[in-house]
Amino acid sequence: NGKRNMHIVAGLPEKSGELFFNSAVLVGPQGFIALYRKTHLFNEEKLWFSRGDIPFQVHSLPKARIGIMICFDWFFPEVARILSLSGAQIICPPSNLILPYCQKGLLGASV
Numbered sequence: 001n002g003k004r005n006m007h008i009v010a011g012l013p014e015k016s017g018e019l020f021f022n023s024a025v026l027v028g029p030q031g032f033i034a035l036y037r038k039t040h041l042f043n044e045e046k047l048w049f050s051r052g053d054i055p056f057q058v059h060s061l062p063k064a065r066i067g068i069m070i071c072f073d074w075f076f077p078e079v080a081r082i083l084s085l086s087g088a089q090i091i092c093p094p095s096n097l098i099l100p101y102c103q104k105g106l107l108g109a110s111v
Contacts, residue, residue: 003029006029007028007033007061008026009026009068010025010027011071011094011095012024012025013049014035021049022037022038022045022049022070023052023070024036026059026092033059036052036054036068037050037051037052037053038069038071039052039056039079040073040076042071042072056068056069056079056082056086058087058088064089065087065088065089066089066090066091066092067083067086068091068092068093068094069083069092069093070093070095071094071095071096071097074093
């Protein structure tokens with residue numbers, strides 16, 4: 001039938017009322033599962049986006065427990081710690097790693 005039983009985490013700009021957030025959604029075969037709004041805004045990102053107001057959460061899927069952080073959130077070890085202690089087996093970090101050290105830093109955060 002062409003349908004896949006998969007889940008996707010995707011980053012996107014979100015408008016909520018008069019505010020804009022750097023957000024990520026978790027979707028699955030049945031549709032929307034969760035929304036996360038970036039907590040740690042980087043540099044001039046604060047000019048366009050508001051700080052996230054949704055706590056870090058772990059979502060139980062059929063084969064794994066998923067946590068979400070966005071881009072610069074990886075710079076703060078407590079984010080991965082909170083997600084790990086909450087049971088995350090996989091942490092998904094949609095990112096736009098623009099600075100040269102970011103790619104290596106994100107790999108270090110994954111350990």
